[in-house]
Amino acid sequence: xxxxxxxxxxxxxxxxxxxxxxxxxxxxxxxxxxxxxxxxxxxxxxxxxxxxxxxxxxxxxxxxxxxxxxxxxxxxxxxxxxxxxxxxxxxxxxxxxxxxxxxxxxxxxxxxxxxxxxxxxxxxxxxxxxxxxxxxxxxxxxxxxxxxxxxxxxxxxxxxxxxxxxxxxxxxxxxxxxxxxxxxxxxxxxxxxxxxxxxxxxxxxxxxxxxxxxxxxxxxxxxxxxxxxxxxxxxxxxxxxxxxxxxxxxxxxxxxx
Amino acid sequence: xxxxxxxxxxxxxxxxxxxxxxxxxxxxxxxxxxxxxxxxxxxxxxxxxxxxxxxxxxxxxxxxxxxxxxxxxxxxxxxxxxxxxxxxxxxxxxxxxxxxxxxxxxxxxxxxxxxxxxxxxxxxxxxxxxxxxxxxxxxxxxxxxxxxxxxxxxxxxxxxxxxxxxxxxxxxxxxxxxxxxxxxxxxxxxxxxxxxxxxxxxxxxxxxxxxxxxxxxxxxxxxxxxxxxxxxxxxxxxxxxxxxxxxxxxxxxxxxxxxxxxxxxxxxxxxxxxxxxxxxxxxxxxxxxxxxxxxxxxxxxxxxxxxxxxxxxxxxxxxxxxxxxxxxxxxxxxxxxxxxxxxxxxxxxxxxxxxxxxxxxxxxxxxxxxxxxxxxxxxx
Numbered sequence: 001x002x003x004x005x006x007x008x009x010x011x012x013x014x015x016x017x018x019x020x021x022x023x024x025x026x027x028x029x030x031x032x033x034x035x036x037x038x039x040x041x042x043x044x045x046x047x048x049x050x051x052x053x054x055x056x057x058x059x060x061x062x063x064x065x066x067x068x069x070x071x072x073x074x075x076x077x078x079x080x081x082x083x084x085x086x087x088x089x090x091x092x093x094x095x096x097x098x099x100x101x102x103x104x105x106x107x108x109x110x111x112x113x114x115x116x117x118x119x120x121x122x123x124x125x126x127x128x129x130x131x132x133x134x135x136x137x138x139x140x141x142x143x144x145x146x147x148x149x150x151x152x153x154x155x156x157x158x159x160x161x162x163x164x165x166x167x168x169x170x171x172x173x174x175x176x177x178x179x180x181x182x183x184x185x186x187x188x189x190x191x192x193x194x195x196x197x198x199x200x201x202x203x204x205x206x207x208x209x210x211x212x213x214x215x216x217x218x219x220x221x222x223x224x225x226x227x228x229x230x231x232x233x234x235x236x237x238x239x240x241x242x243x244x245x246x247x248x249x250x251x252x253x254x255x256x257x
Numbered sequence: 258x259x260x261x262x263x264x265x266x267x268x269x270x271x272x273x274x275x276x277x278x279x280x281x282x283x284x285x286x287x288x289x290x291x292x293x294x295x296x297x298x299x300x301x302x303x304x305x306x307x308x309x310x311x312x313x314x315x316x317x318x319x320x321x322x323x324x325x326x327x328x329x330x331x332x333x334x335x336x337x338x339x340x341x342x343x344x345x346x347x348x349x350x351x352x353x354x355x356x357x358x359x360x361x362x363x364x365x366x367x368x369x370x371x372x373x374x375x376x377x378x379x380x381x382x383x384x385x386x387x388x389x390x391x392x393x394x395x396x397x398x399x400x401x402x403x404x405x406x407x408x409x410x411x412x413x414x415x416x417x418x419x420x421x422x423x424x425x426x427x428x429x430x431x432x433x434x435x436x437x438x439x440x441x442x443x444x445x446x447x448x449x450x451x452x453x454x455x456x457x458x459x460x461x462x463x464x465x466x467x468x469x470x471x472x473x474x475x476x477x478x479x480x481x482x483x484x485x486x487x488x489x490x491x492x493x494x495x496x497x498x499x500x501x502x503x504x505x506x507x508x509x510x511x512x513x514x515x516x517x518x519x520x521x522x523x524x525x526x527x528x529x530x531x532x533x534x535x536x537x538x539x540x541x542x543x544x545x546x547x548x549x550x551x552x553x554x555x556x557x558x559x560x561x562x563x564x565x566x567x568x569x570x571x572x573x574x575x576x577x578x579x580x581x582x583x584x585x586x587x588x589x590x591x592x593x594x595x596x597x598x599x600x601x602x603x604x605x606x607x608x609x610x611x612x613x614x615x616x617x618x619x620x621x622x623x624x625x626x627x628x629x630x631x632x633x634x635x636x637x
Contacts, residue, residue: 064635068635097548097552097554098553112543115268117264125261129550130551
């Protein structure tokens with residue numbers, strides 16, 4: 001059964017709220033006993049739909065752990081994560097995997113394209129995961145890749161594309177199945193300044209086109225101008241939130257407790 | 258996703274070819290050696306197969322195989338003929354002989370003495386001549402391999418003279434006989450004539466060949482013969498398996514072939530297991546990305562198993578084809594391989610073995626895929 005039908009149920013569930021994702025009191029530690037290391041210490045986070053949210057902070061502050069939890073790839077020790085109206089902590093096994101396949105899109109720092117597939121096939125993978133045919137997946141991916149300026153590179157493999165081109169293929173892959181939440185982990189880290197700006201511009205244009213929520217984990221201050229909201233993390237906590245939707249509003253500062 | 262799995266497999270051509278080679282080599286070795294093994298040990302009973310007219314063999318109770326016959330008294334033939342359920346019984350003589358070839362060299366061979374009247378005991382396929390050509394006093398038939406060894410390079414013709422144990426014999430027929438375990442040179446003469454070529458002691462009869470009345474139970478007839486005469490009576494099939502069993506238990510052949518076949522399996526497992534593991538390890542990050550994107554573990558398992566089965570199928574096909582070609586070529590061009598073939602049971606067994614190796618190798622490699630943390634794709 002195609003997973004797309006499940007999308008309608010989730011969409012209707014959260015249509016009443018403008019928040020694509022909400023985290024409340026998220027705690028996560030690794031190790032046990034004396035080697036136990038707390039990575040997230042009670043994180044509260046809200047990701048509005050139709051906006052770009054940046055998650056920034058020094059290395060080791062817990063950004064990757066937080067988005068892994070948001071994506072359902074890690075289970076927090078405490079707290080609640082609601083994505084598109086669904087409590088992720090209550091989803092287990094195959095249902096969690098299916099939810100991810102249907103509603104989430106990913107852009108990775110290292111692109112993680114399948115080397116055996118060309119650009120068109122790579123971009124269509126999420127549709128194949130959902131059970132669509134290769135021909136349908138390729139056609140849908142082709143349209144996106146053309147919009148991303150890769151119309152002449154459809155049959156090229158990852159090792160034949162530049163970093164920027166590979167990341168654009170990754171963006172197409174993240175959007176091809178029309179997810180409502182796109183999670184980007186350092187999307188510009190492996191790119192030069194110009195390529196990074198191009199990628200962010202395209203991401204914003206296409207991602208926000210469908211009123212999607214986009215969360216971007218980054219160290220790159222050059223892309224702050226693309227954000228509607230910025231969360232700054234340190235030592236496993238949100239220490240500052242800047243809401244750039246309305247620049248007139250002062251930013252909310254979170255005090256450490 | 259199955260198309261993705263196959264593209265991932267074929268995308269790494271070096272490993273794919275290495276995997277196919279590993280399976281093909283292992284399949285070839287296992288099938289070729291097993292086929293030769295089967296061909297070799299079944300030669301222990303090939304003389305019995307060459308005499309399909311008889312379905313019962315009667316012999317001294319101490320006889321264990323064709324090569325260790327003990328002479329029976331001539332009167333035993335009449336006693337056997339008196340058993341209920343028998344259609345006929347004829348004498349059969351077996352002895353070794355020495356023959357001088359056209360080059361002056363000596364070869365050892367087998368001399369079989371056939372019933373003077375019916376000539377039962379000779380293979381039914383004649384390459385040259387016929388049964389009637391064996392009626393003249395000095396007439397003998399030889400196996401095709403015997404003719405080739407005695408007169409190498411010459412086309413079979415009637416009238417060739419040779420010496421069997423220093424006595425004159427005239428080749429009047431050539432038969433297509435199955436090679437035997439101890440010798441491929443076989444000579445056939447009438448019973449009375451054979452006794453002259455290979456004189457024995459007081460008792461001369463090696464075996465008694467018999468045929469049951471159609472519709473009677475073979476085992477019942479055998480039991481009746483034993484009860485009446487005290488001799489051992491076995492069906493042709495029983496005696497054939499006894500001869501094969503003797504070779505299995507009293508020679509190093511099974512161990513030798515088992516060692517080679519075992520090595521073939523180990524090499525196959527090693528190559529396939531190693532390369533499949535490498536293929537998955539090198540693609541582990543991509544599998545993690547697929548898991549992060551939303552591919553279930555069950556789908557990944559099926560993808561890897563599909564890759565394993567494709568490799569196994571292609572490699573098995575190539576290996577089996579090579580083994581079959583070997584037997585076809587060797588059987589047609591080398592008389593030493595005459596009668597060797599690839600039994601379907603061996604091919605089926607090696608298919609099951611290959612499949613098991615592929616599945617086990619895949620499952621072993623899959624552990625890494627199943628337990629890889631998809632969050633690893635978020636780390637640089």
